[in-house]
Structure formats: structure tokens, C-alpha cells
Amino acid sequence: MLLSSIRSLCYRGPSIASRAFSSSPLARTAEVKSLGVIGAGQMGLGIALVAAQKAQVPVTLIDTSQASLDKGLKFADKLLAKDVAKERLTQEAADAARGRITPSQKMEDLSGVDFVIEAVPEIEELKRRVFGQLAQIAPRHAILATNTSSISITKIAAATTADPTDLQAPARVVSTHFMNPVPVQKGVEIIAGLQTAPETVAAAVAFVRRMGKIPAVSADSPGFLANRILMPYINEAIICLETGVGAKEDIDSIMKNGTNVPMGPLTLADFIGLDTCLAIMNVLHQETGDSKYRPSGLLKRMVNAGWLGKKSGKGFYDY
Ligand SMILES: NC(=O)c1ccc[n+]([C@@H]2O[C@H](COP(=O)([O-])OP(=O)(O)OC[C@H]3O[C@@H](n4cnc5c(N)ncnc54)[C@H](O)[C@@H]3O)[C@@H](O)[C@H]2O)c1
Known part of the structure; x- marks a missing residue:
């Protein structure tokens, strides 16, 4: 079922990129031996930690901000210590997972990785710049994935064409859209752009499964599946608050207790980040x-x- 979705969502015309890529050894994803993650914020850190723990690959974690790297790794230590305290993980396994994550401020340190997941802020120009750089730095077999919540994968893939000798770079771009918080949420949306090779989608599906996640395939359509459905719901809850239909506690209470979700929409918006929602x-x-x-x-x-x-200490609620 999932594979037929992949086939129907991927462009299957006679592109040079696709033909060149299909002979790549990365079609066999067991060969993904190392991961790069760009952005050590709430999503990037979670992705790095779960990959180090479940897929057991070395992870190079890149952020332009040393403060973000320090904060992220401190948070990783806290999550691992909690798992050890609750006997979900042995101390040895926690130490091994933590030891697989190498922080860096240099994109050049991604020159040897097999798979990269970008998780920088949801700004199209920034993501295009990062993918332009990445295509020049990462090996030519590497899968280049984005964690974007809403930006077109086709547009992000088009940013990798700066090097005219590397025709297949856009075919290696895909979205692995993890959900927040990454260590808890099982679902990952996989989205192919127009240029994405079917082998790239298959590689992404296989890798997120190695991370213990459950992939679902979506078309490259605004908001994809998850946010096309979720964000208008959150936005409507904010309009209800703004127009006095209900107090914030009542909005959250009725949705939490009336639809059997773990938190109401305003609390959820605070957890996601109001900048990301906007x-x-x-x-x-x-x-x-x-x-x-x-x-x-x-x-x-x-x-x-x-x-x-939550990330700034104030949203609909104080943190
Ligand atoms: N927050 C969520 O619930 C959620 C869920 C799914 C997907 N996403 C998506 O994941 C991405 C990241 O979101 P987040 O919530 O983790 O953001 P965040 O603001 O917590 O973290 C972003 C990190 O990227 C770093 N950064 C900025 N520019 C950079 C660059 N050029 N190179 C390297 N690092 C850079 C920042 O220093 C920061 O640490 C966004 O595209 C967002 O839409 C977010």
C-alpha cells in the first residue's frame, strides 16, 4: 500500500537524474551508515537523538548557534537520564547513544554522511540557502531530507542545482516530516517533490523505519497532510479566543476532554511554536x-x- 503510494506520488518520466540515481548503491538503505542533522532546535535535536538511539548511526549535529547546540545536548542528556531512571534504557545504551552525537558549527563536517535531515526555522529563503550549500558539501550519493512543515519540496529541491555537473542532486531531495516531540510521536510524513526519485522516497521510508517510526506518504501539496488538517484547527481555536467564543482554558478543555487528544489546541500551539504555526x-x-x-x-x-x-517562556500560557 505504502509502496504503491510512493510510486503514484513520484515523477516517473525519463529524467537523467532519476536514471543516474537508480543505479546508486543507496537504493539499498541498509547502507545508510551516518546521518547529518542541520538545526539543533526542538525538532533537530529530537531527530538526532532518536537516530542515535534507535538506528544507532553516528550523527553530526550542525547549528550556527553554539548556544543552541549546548542547550540541545543538555536536553538530550536530560531525556536519556529520564529513560535510564525509568528503566526504559540501560546506562550503557544511553552513553552509547549520546556518544554517537557530534556537535559542530561547520556545514563542511557533512562531507562524509549518507543521509542529511535539515531542521532549520520555517523560512523558505533560509532553507533554499541551506540546500544550495548542502548540495555542494554532502557526498553525491547522500539523501538530502527536509523537515519542513509546509514549504514545497519541489522548491527546496530546485535550490540544489547550483552545481551544473551534479544533475541528480534534486532527485535526492525528499521530506521526512517528523512530528513534535520526536522521541514520542511515531508518525513521519514522507513527501516527494516533482524531481524526487522513487529510490529516494524508498530510502527515506526505510530510514525512518530504522528510527522506529511509522511513515505515511503525502503529495507535495500546501501543508501536506498533517498540517493541512491540523493548522486550520489550531487557527480556528485562536479565532474563538480572539472573538470571545470561549476562554483559553475552556477551548483547551472541551477539545482535550471531548475529542480524546492529549492536549487542547492552544496548548498544542504553544508546544509547536507560534512562529511555526504562523x-x-x-x-x-x-x-x-x-x-x-x-x-x-x-x-x-x-x-x-x-x-x-513554550520555547520563549510565554505563549497562550506562561512557562
Ligand atoms: N516545532 C514543531 O512542532 C515542528 C513540527 C514538525 C516540523 N517542524 C519544522 O521543523 C523545522 C525546525 O523547527 P523547530 O521547531 O525545531 O525550530 P527551532 O527554532 O526550535 O530550531 C531551529 C534551529 O535551527 C538553527 N539554525 C538557524 N539557521 C541555521 C543554519 N543556517 N544552519 C544551521 N542551523 C541553523 C537555530 O539556531 C535553531 O537552533 C521547521 O521547518 C519547522 O517548521 C516543526
Whole structure:
């Protein structure tokens, strides 16, 4: 079922990129022996930690900010210590997982990895710049994955064409869209751009399975599946707050206790990050031109105020 979804979502025309890539040894994904993660924020850190623990591959974790790397690794230590305390993990396994993660501020340290997952902020220009660099640095067999929540994979893949001698780079770009928090959520959306080779999608599916995750395939459509459904729900909850339909506690309470989800939509928005929620709503609104996706005014004002949710200490609630 999943494989037929992959086939129907991937372009299967006679592209040079696709033909060249299909003979690559990476079609056999057991050969993914090392991972690079770009961005050590809440998503990148979680991806690095789960890959080190479950897929047991060495991970090079890149961030331009030393403070983010320090904060991320401190958080990894805390998560591992909690697992050891609860006897979900032995101390040896925790030490081994932590020892597989190497922090760095240099993209050049990705020159030997087999698979890269980018998790920098949801800004199209930034992601395009990172993929432009990555295509020049990563080995020519490496899968180049993005964790974008909403930006077109086709556009991100197109940013890898700076080197005219590397025709197959866009065919190696795919999305592995992990859910937050990565160590807890099982689902991962896999999205192919127009240029993505079917082998790249198969490699992504196989690798996230090695990480203990459950892949689901989506088309390269605004918001993909998860955020196309989730974000209008969160946005509507914020509009209900803004227009006085309910207090924040009541909005969260009725959705939590009435639809059997672990937290209400405003708490969830705080956990995701209000900047990320706004960025996704903007993509849905701009790409579809449909006013039903217009971001709430309150969401915009909160982001302008720097109230980004849990990560900034203040959102709909205080942290
Ligand atoms: N937060 C969520 O719930 C969630 C869920 C799924 C997907 N995503 C997506 O994952 C991505 C990352 O989101 P996040 O919540 O982890 O963001 P975040 O703000 O917590 O972390 C981003 C990190 O990227 C670093 N960074 C910025 N520019 C960089 C560069 N050029 N090179 C290397 N590192 C750089 C920052 O220093 C920061 O540490 C976004 O695309 C987001 O849409 C987020």
C-alpha cells in the first residue's frame, strides 16, 4: 500500500537524474551508515537523538548557534537520564547513544554522511540557502531530507542545482516530516517533490523505519497532510479566543476532554511554536489563495510580541 503510494506520488518520466540515481548503491538503505542533522532546535535535536538511539548511526549535529547546540545536548542528556531512571534504557545504551552525537558549527563536517535531515526555522529563503550549500558539501550519493512543515519540496529541491555537473542532486531531495516531540510521536510524513526519485522516497521510508517510526506518504501539496488538517484547527481555536467564543482554558478543555487528544489546541500551539504555526498558515493561505486559511490576527500579534509559546517562556500560557 505504502509502496504503491510512493510510486503514484513520484515523477516517473525519463529524467537523467532519476536514471543516474537508480543505479546508486543507496537504493539499498541498509547502507545508510551516518546521518547529518542541520538545526539543533526542538525538532533537530529530537531527530538526532532518536537516530542515535534507535538506528544507532553516528550523527553530526550542525547549528550556527553554539548556544543552541549546548542547550540541545543538555536536553538530550536530560531525556536519556529520564529513560535510564525509568528503566526504559540501560546506562550503557544511553552513553552509547549520546556518544554517537557530534556537535559542530561547520556545514563542511557533512562531507562524509549518507543521509542529511535539515531542521532549520520555517523560512523558505533560509532553507533554499541551506540546500544550495548542502548540495555542494554532502557526498553525491547522500539523501538530502527536509523537515519542513509546509514549504514545497519541489522548491527546496530546485535550490540544489547550483552545481551544473551534479544533475541528480534534486532527485535526492525528499521530506521526512517528523512530528513534535520526536522521541514520542511515531508518525513521519514522507513527501516527494516533482524531481524526487522513487529510490529516494524508498530510502527515506526505510530510514525512518530504522528510527522506529511509522511513515505515511503525502503529495507535495500546501501543508501536506498533517498540517493541512491540523493548522486550520489550531487557527480556528485562536479565532474563538480572539472573538470571545470561549476562554483559553475552556477551548483547551472541551477539545482535550471531548475529542480524546492529549492536549487542547492552544496548548498544542504553544508546544509547536507560534512562529511555526504562523509560518504554516501563511504558506497555506498564500499557496492556495483560499481565505479560509487566513491566519488569525491574534496569532500574528503574539508572534510580533515575541510570544512564541513554550520555547520563549510565554505563549497562550506562561512557562
Ligand atoms: N516545532 C514543531 O512542532 C515542528 C513540527 C514538525 C516540523 N517542524 C519544522 O521543523 C523545522 C525546525 O523547527 P523547530 O521547531 O525545531 O525550530 P527551532 O527554532 O526550535 O530550531 C531551529 C534551529 O535551527 C538553527 N539554525 C538557524 N539557521 C541555521 C543554519 N543556517 N544552519 C544551521 N542551523 C541553523 C537555530 O539556531 C535553531 O537552533 C521547521 O521547518 C519547522 O517548521 C516543526
